[in-house]
Structures are given as structure tokens and as C-alpha cells.
Amino acid sequence: ISSSLSLVRSHDEYQKTADWLMSQTRHRPQVAIICGSGLGMLADTLKCQDSFAYSDIPGFPQSTVQGHAGRLVFGELKGKTCVCMQGRFHMYEGHSLCKTTFPVRVFKLLGVETLIVTNAAGSLADSLQPGDIMIIKDHVNFPGLVGLNPLSGPNDDKFGPRFPAMSGCYDKGLRCLALDIAKQLGVASLMQEGVYAMVGGPNFETIAEARLLHRLGVDAVGMSTAPEVVVATHCGLRVFGLSLITNKVVKSYEDSESVNHEGVLEVGRLRSHTVQQLVTELISRMEINNNNTINTAV
Numbered sequence: 001i002s003s004s005l006s007l008v009r010s011h012d013e014y015q016k017t018a019d020w021l022m023s024q025t026r027h028r029p030q031v032a033i034i035c036g037s038g039l040g041m042l043a044d045t046l047k048c049q050d051s052f053a054y055s056d057i058p059g060f061p062q063s064t065v066q067g068h069a070g071r072l073v074f075g076e077l078k079g080k081t082c083v084c085m086q087g088r089f090h091m092y093e094g095h096s097l098c099k100t101t102f103p104v105r106v107f108k109l110l111g112v113e114t115l116i117v118t119n120a121a122g123s124l125a126d127s128l129q130p131g132d133i134m135i136i137k138d139h140v141n142f143p144g145l146v147g148l149n150p151l152s153g154p155n156d157d158k159f160g161p162r163f164p165a166m167s168g169c170y171d172k173g174l175r176c177l178a179l180d181i182a183k184q185l186g187v188a189s190l191m192q193e194g195v196y197a198m199v200g201g202p203n204f205e206t207i208a209e210a211r212l213l214h215r216l217g218v219d220a221v222g223m224s225t226a227p228e229v230v231v232a233t234h235c236g237l238r239v240f241g242l243s244l245i246t247n248k249v250v251k252s253y254e255d256s257e258s259v260n261h262e263g264v265l266e267v268g269r270l271r272s273h274t275v276q277q278l279v280t281e282l283i284s285r286m287e288i289n290n291n292n293t294i295n296t297a298v
């Protein structure tokens with residue numbers, strides 16, 4: 001914990017990255033999307049793209065996980081300006097939590113109002129099958145509960161309060177809208193709301209851990225998302241989250257199946273079209289209050 005505190009970023013560092021991006025693209029995004037494992041194709045829907053390798057963006061961390069390309073893509077989608085992270089950062093890659101959430105505050109400084117987080121997750125709920133899509137209603141941030149929190153360290157009042165509320169951090173209006181869209185697209189049978197839990201990873205769960213999570217009321221488990229949502233909520237972003245269920249978490253000693261990352265990525269490929277349709281419609285129909293779109297001076 002003490003080593004993560006020394007890695008806290010200053011407001012200037014976020015601002016420098018935001019200023020650099022604003023000097024390189026005319027897009028001024030209203031919506032940011034973080035692509036989960038195998039879900040990088042969400043960026044393909046953006047028109048008039050400007051894209052940047054993470055390695056070229058000052059201050060940006062680097063992706064190290066297969067299925068996370070490491071590219072930031074700006075573009076237009078159904079009249080809204082978006083920025084999409086093709087590749088997120090995980091705590092298990094050895095990044096501090098400040099680093100894993102660095103882009104979220106940069107998005108805030110770019111004028112983003114709404115954050116869409118997506119992830120691949122294993123299901124604990126019997127009602128969730130591989131290929132289903134869970135709208136995240138709430139999360140359990142296991143690392144956060146024991147003090148591994150991206151907001152640890154001195155609070156930056158310019159971003160938000162010392163003690164931010166987290167009840168209601170997944171916007172109810174957007175959740176209802178997504179369920180409505182699922183009905184219209186004829187995929188309502190694949191979708192339900194549920195509770196996501198973040199564990200540290202990188203190993204998948206033991207059977208005893210899976211049983212514990214199930215008893216605690218967790219519907220799906222993964223190794224990301226919660227820190228991004230905590231930082232986004234702290235700085236006042238509206239959040240929508242979805243988990244693509246890529247596998248069932250093994251809960252029985254009689255079960256000989258086991259999960260692997262290639263299988264996780266494969267389900268992402270199989271469901272890419274549906275996830276793309278849902279996110280596109282959601283962005284198209286969501287209301288945005290700011291008119292941040294394009295800067296003609298760049």
C-alpha cells in the first residue's frame with residue numbers, strides 16, 4: 001500500500017496528457033469507452049478516427065495483456081464524439097492503481113461526461129451462461145475493501161471529495177435504457193442485471209473462492225473495472241458497465257473443466273456483433289448535456 005501511495009499522480013500530469021491529446025485531435029469526446037478482454041472491436045464502430053498508440057501518449061501506461069491492443073481511438077458515433085480505450089490496465093500487470101485508472105481522469109479533463117466500462121467475466125450465478133451479457137448493477141471491490149484503492153493518498157479536491165459516495169455508481173437511467181434496447185434488438189434473453197466482483201488476479205479462482213463469492217451474492221467475477229468506476233464516480237462521471245460472460249466459474253470438485261484466457265477471448269469474438277450493437281444504440285440514445293464535440297482550432 002505504501003508503495004502505491006508514492007505513485008500518486010499530480011493534477012498537472014493528468015492535464016499534460018489531456019493537453020497533448022487535445023493538440024493532436026480535433027475530437028472533443030463526450031463519451032469514453034473502456035474495452036474489456038476480447039472487446040477491442042468496439043472501437044471499429046467509430047467514424048473519422050484519430051488513433052494513438054499508448055506508447056506515443058505522454059504519461060500513458062502500456063498494455064501488456066493479450067487481447068488488449070494498447071490504442072486510444074477518437075471518433076464519431078451516431079452524432080456523439082467518443083474516445084475508446086482498446087486495452088485497459090490491470091493491477092496484476094504490476095501497475096499501481098493510480099496508473100490503471102490514469103486514463104479516466106484524463107477523460108474527465110477532455111470533457112467526457114459518460115464512461116462505458118466493459119469487461120470479460122466468469123459467472124457464478126446459475127442464470128448466467130457463457131455468451132450472456134450482464135449489465136452491472138453494482139460491484140464488490142475486493143482490493144478496495146482491504147485498502148488497495150486508487151483514491152488512496154492525498155485527495156485531489158479538483159477531481160472530487162475525500163469521501164465519495166458509491167451507492168448508485170452505475171447509472172439507473174442508462175441501465176433501464178440498455179434493457180429497453182436489448183428488447184428492441186431481440187437479445188433480451190441474453191441480458192440481465194447483476195453484481196460484478198473484482199478480484200486481484202491474475203490466477204482464476206479456486207473452487208473454494210468461487211463458492212465463497214457465490215455465497216456472498218456475486219453474480220460475475222473479473223480482475224478489473226471497479227477501480228476505474230471508483231475514480232470515475234469520484235470525479236462526477238456518469239457510468240454504465242457491462243460484463244460479457246465468457247465462462248462459468250468452476251464451483252464443483254466433480255467438474256473437470258477449467259478456464260483459460262484464450263477461451264475468454266474467443267467468446268468476445270463470438271459476441272462482438274451483439275455487444276457492438278448494444279453499445280452503439282446506447283450511445284445513440286443517451287442524452288448528453290455538454291456540446292463538447294470538435295475543436296476547429298486544432
Ligand SMILES: O=P(O)(O)O[C@H]1O[C@H](CO)[C@@H](O)[C@H]1O
Pocket residue numbers: 035036037065088090118119120121201222223224225260261264
Ligand atoms: O476485465 P477484462 O480486462 O475484460 O479481462 C478479464 O479477462 C482476463 C482473464 O481472461 C482478466 O484480465 C479479466 O479481468
